[in-house]
Amino acid sequence: MNASEETRFAELCNDFLEGELSEGGMLELRELLESDERFLKLAADSYQVHRLLGFQASESTEAAKQHREVFVHETMKRLPASAEDFVEDVMQGLVRASPRNDVSESTSRRSDLSWAPLAASLLLAVSAGFFWLNTPKEQTIAEITGISGEMQWTGDGGRVISNLDVGAKIGGGTLEGLAPSSWVELTFEDGSQITLSGNSMLTFSDLGQKQLYLRQGNLTANVAKQPKGRAMLIHTRSALLEVLGTQFNVEAGLSETVLDVSEGEVQLTRKIDKESVHVTAQQRAVASVEHVLEPKQSPNFVENWTSQLELGPEETFGKWMPADKENAARLKAIPFVVEAEDSDESLTIFLAATAVSRGDSPPVLLQPNSSFEVHGNLKSGKDLFFGFQIHRPNGDFAGKFLAVSKPTWEDPRDPSSFSATFETAEFRLDPTLQRYASRLPKSPAGFIVTSCWCFTFGQDGLELEQAEIIPSP
Amino acid sequence: MSSEKSAEKQKLDAAVATVRGGDADAFEAVVRQCEQSLRAWLAIQCPPGVDVDEIAQRSFVAAFTRLDDYQLGTDFAAWLFTIARYQLRTETTRLRRLTDYHARYAPDLLQKELNRRAEEPTELQQSRLDQLKTCLEGLGDHLRRYIDWRYDEQIPLEEMANRTGRSVPAIKKQLWQLRRKLHTCIEEKLAAEDASVTNRAATNSGN
Numbered sequence: 001m002n003a004s005e006e007t008r009f010a011e012l013c014n015d016f017l018e019g020e021l022s023e024g025g026m027l028e029l030r031e032l033l034e035s036d037e038r039f040l041k042l043a044a045d046s047y048q049v050h051r052l053l054g055f056q057a058s059e060s061t062e063a064a065k066q067h068r069e070v071f072v073h074e075t076m077k078r079l080p081a082s083a084e085d086f087v088e089d090v091m092q093g094l095v096r097a098s099p100r101n102d103v104s105e106s107t108s109r110r111s112d113l114s115w116a117p118l119a120a121s122l123l124l125a126v127s128a129g130f131f132w133l134n135t136p137k138e139q140t141i142a143e144i145t146g147i148s149g150e151m152q153w154t155g156d157g158g159r160v161i162s163n164l165d166v167g168a169k170i171g172g173g174t175l176e177g178l179a180p181s182s183w184v185e186l187t188f189e190d191g192s193q194i195t196l197s198g199n200s201m202l203t204f205s206d207l208g209q210k211q212l213y214l215r216q217g218n219l220t221a222n223v224a225k226q227p228k229g230r231a232m233l234i235h236t237r238s239a240l241l242e243v244l245g246t247q248f249n250v251e252a253g254l255s256e257t258v259l260d261v262s263e264g265e266v267q268l269t270r271k272i273d274k275e276s277v278h279v280t281a282q283q284r285a286v287a288s289v290e291h292v293l294e295p296k297q298s299p300n301f302v303e304n305w306t307s308q309l310e311l312g313p314e315e316t317f318g319k320w321m322p323a324d325k326e327n328a329a330r331l332k333a334i335p336f337v338v339e340a341e342d343s344d345e346s347l348t349i350f351l352a353a354t355a356v357s358r359g360d361s362p363p364v365l366l367q368p369n370s371s372f373e374v375h376g377n378l379k380s381g382k383d384l385f386f387g388f389q390i391h392r393p394n395g396d397f398a399g400k401f402l403a404v405s406k407p408t409w410e411d412p413r414d415p416s417s418f419s420a421t422f423e424t425a426e427f428r429l430d431p432t433l434q435r436y437a438s439r440l441p442k443s444p445a446g447f448i449v450t451s452c453w454c455f456t457f458g459q460d461g462l463e464l465e466q467a468e469i470i471p472s473p
Numbered sequence: 474m475s476s477e478k479s480a481e482k483q484k485l486d487a488a489v490a491t492v493r494g495g496d497a498d499a500f501e502a503v504v505r506q507c508e509q510s511l512r513a514w515l516a517i518q519c520p521p522g523v524d525v526d527e528i529a530q531r532s533f534v535a536a537f538t539r540l541d542d543y544q545l546g547t548d549f550a551a552w553l554f555t556i557a558r559y560q561l562r563t564e565t566t567r568l569r570r571l572t573d574y575h576a577r578y579a580p581d582l583l584q585k586e587l588n589r590r591a592e593e594p595t596e597l598q599q600s601r602l603d604q605l606k607t608c609l610e611g612l613g614d615h616l617r618r619y620i621d622w623r624y625d626e627q628i629p630l631e632e633m634a635n636r637t638g639r640s641v642p643a644i645k646k647q648l649w650q651l652r653r654k655l656h657t658c659i660e661e662k663l664a665a666e667d668a669s670v671t672n673r674a675a676t677n678s679g680n
Contacts, residue, residue, distance in 0.1 A: 014645040018630065042653075044586040048517040049652045049659070052605050054523075057624035057671060059509070071512075072504050075530045079497060152522075160524040172627070205629065296498035296505050374604040 005032065013043050017050045019154070019174060019203065022215075022237075025399075058159075059239065067163035140169040141206040145193070146185030148400065148432040150178040150338065168281035172205035177217060178352040179336060180453045181318045181387060181400055181430070192224045192232070195397045197389060198355075198451055199317060209233065214252040218450065220395040222247045231267075232364070237288035242267040249395030253314070256288030260298055262394035265321030301365035303395075303471040305449070307354050309464070317453070318464070330376065332454060333462035349385075352464040353453030356388070366390065372422040374454060378407050379416055379461035386422050386454045387430060390447035399440040399446045401427035481506065485549045493540055504533055507553055513602045515557060518591040520584045523564050534559040558591055600666065601659055608658035612651070618648055 012029040019030065033040045040151040058064060094197050113268065127230040144166055153161045155173040164184070165459035169404045175184060177200040185195045188210065196202050200217020209230040212219070215237065216240060234241040236252035239259075246264025259268050261279045269276040270287040279285045310329040313320030318331040333350035357363040373385060387402040407418035424445055429437055441447065449469060456462050485506055491499035508529065515525045535556050536543075543552050565584060609620065621630040622636075634641045 010646065010649045011642070014649050019644070026580060030582065033580055033582045040582055040586050041582055044581075044590065046649065046652045047583065047587070048590075049605075049656045051519070052513070052601060053620060053624045053655075055513055055603060056605055056609075068508065071508055071526060071530070072501060075504050075533045076498075076501055078530055078534050079500060080534075123474075159526075160522055160574075162524065206633070207629065285585075322507045402616075468592045 005035075005389075008032070009042070010037050013046055016043075017047065082330055090321075093221065115195070123458060133301055133313070140189070141204070142169070142186040144168045144170065144184060144190045145187045146195070146397075147183065148430065148436075149182035151182050151184050152176045152178055172203075174203040176201045180451050181389065181432075183389070183397055183400065185397065188224075190224045190226075192222065192226075194221045195220055196398055202335055211235070211390070214439055216251065216252055216254075218249070220249045220391070220397065222396075229294040236287075238422070240269045240271060242269070247394060249391070256286055256291070258284065258286050260284045260395060272366065299362040302362045303365055303367055303370065304358055304470070307362040307467045309354065309466070315355035316353060321463075327377075328465045332371075333466040335454075337458070347457075349455045349457055350452045350459055350461060350462055351453060351455040353392065353451060353466065355451045356449045356469070357391075363393070363448040366424060366444050366447055366449050367471050368443070370424050370445075371470050371472075372452065373468045373470060374420045374422070374466070376418060376465045377416040377461060377463040378418045378456070380456075380458070381406060382456055382458060382460055384418075384420050384454060384456060384462070386420065388427075388444070389445045389450050389451035390441075390460070391450050393448060399433055399436075399444065400430035401444045402430045403427045482548065483548075486545050489540060489543060489549060490545060492537070497537075500533075500537055503536075503549070508533075510550070510602075511553065514554065517601065518561060519588055520565060520587050523561070525658055528557065528560050528564055531560045536558060546586060562588070564572055574579065600663065603657065603668075604659045604662040608655050608664060611658065612654075616651060619651060621642070623648060 009032050011030075012021065012025055012032065014023055016029060018242060027390045029043075033043060058067070094133050094302075112342050144164055145164060147164055150162070151164050153164055153170060153173055153175050155161070155171060161279045163251050163314065170186075175186075175196055177184065177196055177198055180198050182200070183195065183197045184311055188206065192210070194202075194212070194339040197218050197220075200219070201215040201472045202217070202219065203215070210226070210232040212232070213236075214234055219234070221232075221234075221243070223232055223245050226243065232243040234243065234250060236250070236257040237258040238255060239251075240259075241250060241259065242249075243266050246266055247262040248264075248266050249260045249262070257268075259279055261281055261283055263281050265278055265280045267276055268279050268285050268287055273290060275293050277285055277293055277295055278368050282298050285293060285295045287293060292332060309316070309320070309331055310323060313331075316331050318334050320328070321330050321332060323329045331352040331354065333352040335348050336351045338347045338349060348464050372386060372388070374384075384407050385402060386402050389400045392397045392398045403422045404425075405422060407419045409415065409418055424443070427444055429440060429442070433440060452467055454462065454464060454467075488499050488502040492615070511532065512525055512529050515528050519525055519528065532553060536553050539556075543549060559668050565588060592628075600643070606621060611616065619633065623630075625628045628636075629646050630641050637644070639647075
């Protein structure tokens with residue numbers, strides 16, 4: 001351990017504790033930890049003191065007593081009536097959570113969505129502990145006004161909450177969408193609304209000026225007029241957005257930020273050279289080293305789309321595998337654990353997903369007679385679930401839709417190669433969004449598809465090779 | 474063992490006996506007596522991404538359902554901590570399955586080190602919180618303010634830099650040094666406490 005290494009280690013470790021460490025930094029920190037055991041001891045010591053300080057701070061206020069009361073109350077509520085009841089409850093829960101394996105393949109190619117209530121219950125992961133979202137001394141900044149899918153909130157001091165629900169009031173912290181289908185809508189005290197969707201990470205604070213750090217993902221905002229000199233600031237890895245009051249959509253990737261403005265005006269500054277542009281209604285600008293920073297007319301919609309997995313794993317969820325002698329590039333479904341709302345049960349789905357209208361590509365508009373075609377590999381004939389997320393043309397979240405099908409085997413010589421077709425009319429609103437049904441469209445037709453995914457309920461070797469949106473002829 | 478700790482153990486055992494006798498509500502006294510030390514222990518053992526309160530609650534529920542396994546007259550808190558250790562291990566195993574957990578939240582080596590530390594005896598670790606409070610009192614006001622700002626008032630580093638006329642990296646460095654100083658202080662006090670307990674035990678056995 002030399003002096004320069006030690007200094008760098010302290011910087012990285014500090015950033016890690018402050019939640020500001022990038023993935024590159026995490027890699028560097030890992031290398032240092034591997035290089036010298038003393039670094040590992042220092043990191044663990046520092047982490048534990050940091051956590052203890054956070055805990056001590058949260059326990060030392062008068063309001064902490066209330067927190068403890070809630071903890072005791074909630075714990076008592078979770079106790080089973082008797083040991084026998086507990087065992088019975090768990091057994092029943094396991095039966096309920098089991099995927100449906102009993103659907104006869106010969107009866108109908110299509111399966112119904114009768115598992116939906118269970119999935120809704122599992123995916124919503126709701127419980128009553130809203131109090132926990134806010135350590136007593138924290139100031140409330142925003143309220144969750146819509147949520148679906150797996151989301152996680154981390155407040156200061158390391159409190160991690162995954163049972164978020166509508167009505168939860170939260171202070172500054174980090175919101176993360178853990179799955180391609182995750183979605184959350186936040187309403188700030190002044191009425192400004194933001195929605196975060198897909199795999200995403202957003203840290204925010206409001207100490208008189210709203211500051212948002214979008215590390216990754218898609219954010220749509222409808223911002224109320226902000227006080228003079230205190231514009232809402234949105235930081236991404238590659239750009240800074242200054243917003244006084246407007247409606248826009250921003251998507252942050254590792255090296256580029258794509259901004260689409262629906263109403264008003266946003267100032268976009270590229271971090272690498274501090275160059276700025278004003279982006280106005282119906283304009284798009286991209287901040288990256290590969291693009292000229294200039295506002296352009298928002299691109300026209302297209303109606304067909306084909307995934308391009310051969311280009312790499314960017315904006316996908318799953319294990320990406322390059323093309324080889326026998327296979328095209330593909331995305332292997334990976335396990336994703338979904339927690340149940342009211343018990344310790346969990347359900348594992350095997351999920352692969354890819355972005356559709358993302359990055360600098362034109363938005364893909366779904367037509368009433370469009371269909372989705374999926375090709376890939378699958379080792380069983382079990383149900384294949386296919387879902388997608390849609391936005392309104394102004395960037396507002398408009399829902400998630402889901403359908404289920406049996407795969408069709410493409411080649412008798414290759415028993416694992418399948419295809420599946422899903423017509424637009426077959427899709428139903430995702431069960432996790434049922435309670436928002438009145439404010440969401442019944443049909444996805446006429447909306448922009450932002451991402452799509454497929455999953456199975458077992459380890460059936462699902463690999464996605466290609467997904468397409470094909471408009472009616 | 475101090476008479477205070479002995480009285481606490483007896484109180485816990487009495488509550489456990491009442492629960493076993495059919496009064497489930499008596500478990501509330503058990504939760505009240507153990508929750509803070511359990512949550513403090515979990516706070517320092519949990520890797521990022523784990524909800525301390527959730528693991529603590531699961532541990533209490535698991536303890537309740539297996540209460541018949543507990544042997545009255547032994548150490549209920551130690552038994553509860555063993556259950557918590559298993560609950561924590563289950564959760565960290567689940568986290569490891571998340572594909573990008575280590576890339577985004579915590580290096581795997583750090584998580585392994587925390588797992589290793591979670592296996593260490595918990596008796597001394599339970600008093601870490603008390604020792605931390607003593608060590609904080611020992612910091613001068615000029616240093617204590619950084620801790621108050623960062624942890625109690627949760628003031629952003631930029632604001633701390635403005636208030637002190639220093640740069641953000643300098644503030645980060647200051648916090649790093651303070652955490653190290655506090656760690657050393659806590660370890661020294663725990664070691665002194667351990668030595669004192671050992672000496673007392675030796676004296677008692679000599680008598």
